[in-house]
Amino acid sequence: MKKAIKLFSVGLLSAAIAASASVSAFAAGLNDAEKKILAELKTTVTMQGVQKSLPVSYVNQAENYFNTVDITDAEATEIIKRIEATKAYLTSTGAPNYNGLTDAQIDTFVAKCQEIVDVIDLTISYDKATRVVSIVDKNGKTVFTATVGKGSSSGNNNGSDNKTDNKGNNGSKDVINDNPVKRTGFDFNIPGVVSIAGVGILLVSAAGVYLVSTKKKAAVERA
Amino acid sequence: MILPIVFCIITYLAAAAVILPAVSSYLAVADMFFSDKHQALSKEHTNIFVPVEDTSVPSDSSQTPRQDTVNISGFTFPSYEDQFGELMIEDCGIKADLFFGDSWYALRNGVGIYNGSAIPGYGKTIMIAGHNNTYFNGLKYAEKGQIVRIRTNYGNYRYEITGIKITDNVDSSAYDLDADSENLILYTCYPFDTLGLTDQRAFIYAKYLSGPVIDKNH
Numbered sequence: 001m002k003k004a005i006k007l008f009s010v011g012l013l014s015a016a017i018a019a020s021a022s023v024s025a026f027a028a029g030l031n032d033a034e035k036k037i038l039a040e041l042k043t044t045v046t047m048q049g050v051q052k053s054l055p056v057s058y059v060n061q062a063e064n065y066f067n068t069v070d071i072t073d074a075e076a077t078e079i080i081k082r083i084e085a086t087k088a089y090l091t092s093t094g095a096p097n098y099n100g101l102t103d104a105q106i107d108t109f110v111a112k113c114q115e116i117v118d119v120i121d122l123t124i125s126y127d128k129a130t131r132v133v134s135i136v137d138k139n140g141k142t143v144f145t146a147t148v149g150k151g152s153s154s155g156n157n158n159g160s161d162n163k164t165d166n167k168g169n170n171g172s173k174d175v176i177n178d179n180p181v182k183r184t185g186f187d188f189n190i191p192g193v194v195s196i197a198g199v200g201i202l203l204v205s206a207a208g209v210y211l212v213s214t215k216k217k218a219a220v221e222r223a
Numbered sequence: 224m225i226l227p228i229v230f231c232i233i234t235y236l237a238a239a240a241v242i243l244p245a246v247s248s249y250l251a252v253a254d255m256f257f258s259d260k261h262q263a264l265s266k267e268h269t270n271i272f273v274p275v276e277d278t279s280v281p282s283d284s285s286q287t288p289r290q291d292t293v294n295i296s297g298f299t300f301p302s303y304e305d306q307f308g309e310l311m312i313e314d315c316g317i318k319a320d321l322f323f324g325d326s327w328y329a330l331r332n333g334v335g336i337y338n339g340s341a342i343p344g345y346g347k348t349i350m351i352a353g354h355n356n357t358y359f360n361g362l363k364y365a366e367k368g369q370i371v372r373i374r375t376n377y378g379n380y381r382y383e384i385t386g387i388k389i390t391d392n393v394d395s396s397a398y399d400l401d402a403d404s405e406n407l408i409l410y411t412c413y414p415f416d417t418l419g420l421t422d423q424r425a426f427i428y429a430k431y432l433s434g435p436v437i438d439k440n441h
Contacts, residue, residue, distance in 0.1 A: 028296035029439055056401040057339030060347070064323075064338055067300040142303040142324070146339070180337050180400070181392045182325050182352045184359065185412040185420035202235045209227035 033076035034066040040080045045087040045175060048096045055178035058146065065143040071120060078119045086112040090175065098148060098176040103128070148176045268328070270306040271299050272320075277379045291378070293344065293435040298377035303338055308375035310334055310351065315361035321373065325352040334358050334409075340400055343373050343380040344437040348402045351409050355425075356418075359411035365427050371407060373434075380434030382407045388426045389413050397426045405431040 030038070041059045044051040071079075089112055095101045101109060106128070114124045117135055122143060126133045135144035301307040301323035308321035320333030323342065329335035334353035341347035353359030371382040390397050398408050406428070413425040 028294075028298075028300060029441075055339075057337070060339045060341065060400060064300075064341075067295065068302055142326075144338075145303075145324075145326070178339075179393055179395070180339050180350065180398070181410065181424055182330070182337075183412075183420055184330065184352050184354050184410065184424070185356070185417070198235065198239065202231060205231050206228045209231060213227060 028067065030063070030066055031070060033071045033073045034063075036076050037071065037079055037083075038063055038066070040083050043087075046091050047100075047175065048094065050096070051173075052097060052175040053173055055146075055174045055176060057178050057180050058144070058176075061144045061146075069120070075119050079116055082112070082116040082119070086116060097174075146176075146178055146180075148178070268304050268306055268322070268332070269302070271301060271376050272307050272309065272374075273376050274374055275376070275378060277374070291435040292438045293377050294438050294441040296441060301342065301376075304329055306333065308343075308373055311372045311374075312361065312365070312369060313372075314366070314369040315364040317358065317361040319353060319358035321351075321375070330354055330358075340408075342437075343375055343407075344378060344405070344435055345439075346403070346405050346436065348398065348400050349405070349407045350398055350400065351407070353409070353411050355412040355415050359409065360415055362409060362411055362425060362427055363415035365409075370432070371409070371429050373407075377437075378435035381432040382429035383432050384427055384429045386428045388428070389423055390426065392422055392424050397424070407431070 038059060041054055041062055044053050046052070086109070089108065093101060093105050095105065098106075098109075106126075110124060110126045110133075117124055121138045122135050123138075124133065124135050131148050133144075133146055133148055134142060136142055299307075303324040304326055305323050306320050307323055309319065310321050311318045322329035322333055322335040324338045325335030330352060334351050336342060337350040337352065340350035343349055353362075355362075365384055365387060367384055367386065369384045371384065373380040373382070388397060397410075407430075409427040409429070410424045412421045413423040414421070415425065
């Protein structure tokens with residue numbers, strides 16, 4: 001009986017190890033379902049009669065995420081269906097691009113994007129003030145982040161649609177403006193600096209007081 | 224004798240207690256301009272960087288560098304804010320931990336690959352950001368011909384600096400994230416020793432020399 005239990009335990013353990021190994025093996029690289037979604041993301045959407053694309057950095061972010069997970073054919077089919085619906089909505093707004101959407105239209109657009117990522121248990125958050133959009137997985141891990149439209153991640157984008165693309169053309173061909181360049185300037189904590197400076201002044205003052213009192217004492221003793 | 228010191232401490236604390244609440248709102252506003260958005264400092268990241276044997280530099284100088292391949296299923300693909308390597312430019316005195324993603328947290332602790340670009344060996348543009356006052360301050364010494372070395376959890380890479388461009392931070396002609404060949408872009412705020420945030424960036428361009436090409440099908 002003991003032997004049987006032992007064998008059963010070993011078998012169970014082996015199966016668990018094999019299962020975990022197979023998950024990591026499948027997760028690596030892009031499967032056909034993920035390739036179909038990426039192909040869909042690279043298609044254009046018509047806005048005011050002009051073909052607009054998703055920024056390539058957005059597609060790259062999706063590709064990088066797909067390299068860490070496995071998406072099934074059924075999920076891909078549903079995602080593509082919802083992407084098509086979202087594209088149809090964008091066309092129907094009559095706006096020239098994302099910046100042309102009204103607040104209500106942006107709300108609807110974000111809701112539709114949430115419907116897309118719902119399929120794979122992701123959650124979108126969008127801050128209208130900073131225009132930062134983030135997508136996190138069920139564990140709270142970021143899988144996508146961008147600052148859309150006028151506000152750039154550097155905080156000082158002029159918000160113009162008339163940016164120069166890497167082919168030297170003026171005017172964005174993207175649905176949404178994207179600036180992947182981050183703030184890389186001097187970053188410090190002002191209260192921390194003030195506190196450290198205060199402590200420094202305190203120590204210097206204390207040393208000064210000590211020096212003066214020592215000198216006075218010595219002078220009194222000499223007198 | 225101890226009295227003056229105690230007096231100083233009490234005066235300082237009293238002054239701080241009175242003044243700090245009054246100026247804290249102004250400090251917060253100043254902080255907004257001069258500091259990146261605050262996040263939890265106690266946050267911990269995942270470190271998947273385990274150095275692998277360096278095969279990118281031949282032991283015999285007559286040999287050409289080996290350009291192996293590495294199967295994508297053979298290593299852990301980094302997730303956002305994972306530390307998965309390190310970047311070194313010896314001529315510039317740069318050595319920094321490499322993160323996937325260029326978040327505030329990543330740039331606080333090292334340099335970060337924009338997750339809308341690619342990882343080394345993927346055959347696309349790799350775009351790496353770093354602060355000009357910390358890890359990428361040494362980029363002020365960057366010159367053509369210098370070697371950038373990147374070590375990751377799946378292979379070691381070498382790139383050669385080919386050019387430097389100073390431009391506005393919204394100049395999208397400074398990078399091509401749609402490139403179909405491996406190339407490296409490092410950037411930081413310019414001027415390099417300026418305090419505070421600037422509109423300009425220094426972009427350092429480098430071409431691929433060696434390192435395992437990622438086989439995306441296996």
